[in-house]
Amino acid sequence: MDIIIYPKENLKGVFTVPGDKSISHRAVMFGSISDGRTNISGFLTGEDCLSTISCFKKMGIEIEVCGTDVVVHGKGLHGLSSPEGILDVGNSGTTIRLLTGLLCGQDFNCKLTGDNSIQKRPMERVAVPLREMGADISGIIKDNKLFAPVNVKGKKLKGISYAMNVASAQVKSAILLASLYADGQTEIIEPEPTRNHTEIMLNYLGADIKRDGNKIISSPVKELYAKEIHVPGDISSAAYFLVTGTICKNSEITINNVGVNPTRTGIISVLHEMGANISVENKRVVCGEPVADIHVKYSKLKGITIGGDIIPSLIDEIPVIAVAASLAEGKTVIKDAGELKVKESNRIKTIVCELKKLGADIEETEDGMVINGVNRLKGNVCESYGDHRIAMSIAVAALASQGETTIKGMECADISFPGFYDYIERL
Template structure:
């Protein structure tokens, strides 16, 4: 099984956590800055494996990315039409954001490119991105009738704006279309079934690209150039903060202050659900970082109660379901998750993995086609579990372990995908 980490139970978590930079925003800052013709400084960039995959791909197309001693980046782009043909295959690693968003951007360029990823990424669905991009005139071929990577992308004769009703709310699909639409010969209108995270739209506005939203419809006019900001300060990632929000809620004698957390309303489903469950959460020092709202969050231990998490809120907390399942095991009453079938095509089938791995600790969880049913509270015992090489599974298992009788996790290094320092921070917060 390779590397393992063993975690003992704790008597509480206390302290202040500087939440690492938002993964979604970090990706987009590099992509958009790479299309600008003046340098952009990016602070609080997430130095995690996924985001470095995006940097490596943009560097392969001629973009300069330099890191200073504090971890800040200076990105010097090639201009709106200045990207160059990569000499080799572009490797997105484990990053679904990298491969899906760059597919839209690359398809609108005047050169040939090939993209691939690791074994996990090559199993993740790409047809959902390729289908609307093909309607725009982009030429993208992939494995198994263009359902999976590797992808071969050849120049489009013309990029045409489309009106597209998205069958599923997906920020990655929406963003791929929007990046291609920058180069289109006519406006593009995307209609979402329900709002998904809007970091791309906000980043576009930061670069002077007007985006119009009317209800669930987004309209983008083609542009000829970007107006780059001098500085982008990336907010902390609420998906990373979620593990501390749950841990401090379910472990008695806990109080954590989470600093610089992005509270974009398309991402705050975790806060809404935890408050509904009875969590003791205080949001303070609200402010703006560019066009993204941020705040500090204080969370104290509390007795949670079960809730129903319905399909409408899933796009606002899709990545937080594994750790919310842990919260449900410590809550009074039944928790039901519905409309979360998207979790079956993440880094692993997260619905199956949550049921299997927490089950090793003694949890009784009913897996449904689109979610989970959990009766709480339940008593968990020490177990040897496996992360499935999925960063969010590893961290959810860690929270379950320190909140109960401990856990041993196989392949814990996958946390480098989004939160490289997670286990070190956890050690520093323990009251023991």
């Protein structure tokens, strides 16, 4: 689907964004291995999260979906059944990586696959620690690296101490899920803290996971127990409107009920440092997760350097941060973000390419980009590369560009933000 976006000013609105993608995935997964009925509200009905539901249904879990309300009839830690056929995760990297960790300690074998994008994304970083725990994981080998389709044979697992080379919440979560089936404690040492939704939700359901600095310690428990889970709005989705409200003249936007987990709020910190007028209000805690309302007004931005420890907390938001930097005064340097190369697209290359089409002064580097702000972007024909975050970032840039912008393949936004274009039209 191609869409045409025209420049807009005076954008006003108060609304909520769809549920957090990371939390929605985990609610279904962890509810499935908990004892009892898990009622989930605010669930993200994007394609990725629906792929997670499909996989667990194939493993014998009854799941009811009614809009954004989902009921998972969990069967406990040892209640999953051998699936009929291959588990297809679609475009979801979270699903395939976390499932690999969960399934390696089961008493059955299975195969995991996904679309063309998933089959190009590296699985070795997940397989290495899981094999140390005793897992039997195999698949397609290219250049000594593992790719999907992946075969997972259930084995008896043991606890390990593992120092992660790359800060990755998906790798950490895969190990933590495997640790639920392992003998003895499992220790994970992170190079920098990553999003901690897995630890929060598993503990909420009865797990025994503790943090000591950058070390995470998981001790076995006999069972997890179902509870209600309320999914807050996804800050990664809210980020597009935080930038929109900042760069479109005379705009003022409030987004209610947004998850503001400190491992995810790098986007707010960066925009503040750039000079954005953003306030975080009505803070509260829901099911262990911090939640708030975020208010943003049009602001004049300045270039900054973004790198180091903050990168894991905003890795998904870097494409839209690049949009803001394109219209900021001065130079912005984004570094230490090599992880962007192994997302749905090489997001360093793709966002640089598309913003150049709009007239941005932006250059790719080995682990990020250098951006010199310009006064105005100009509309053009742009590609999405089938990458939801690239598509939505270019849509935000189009709102602050002269003339019309056509974005090809905009339907991919439904992966994480169903109805994204409708939100723009409502504003």
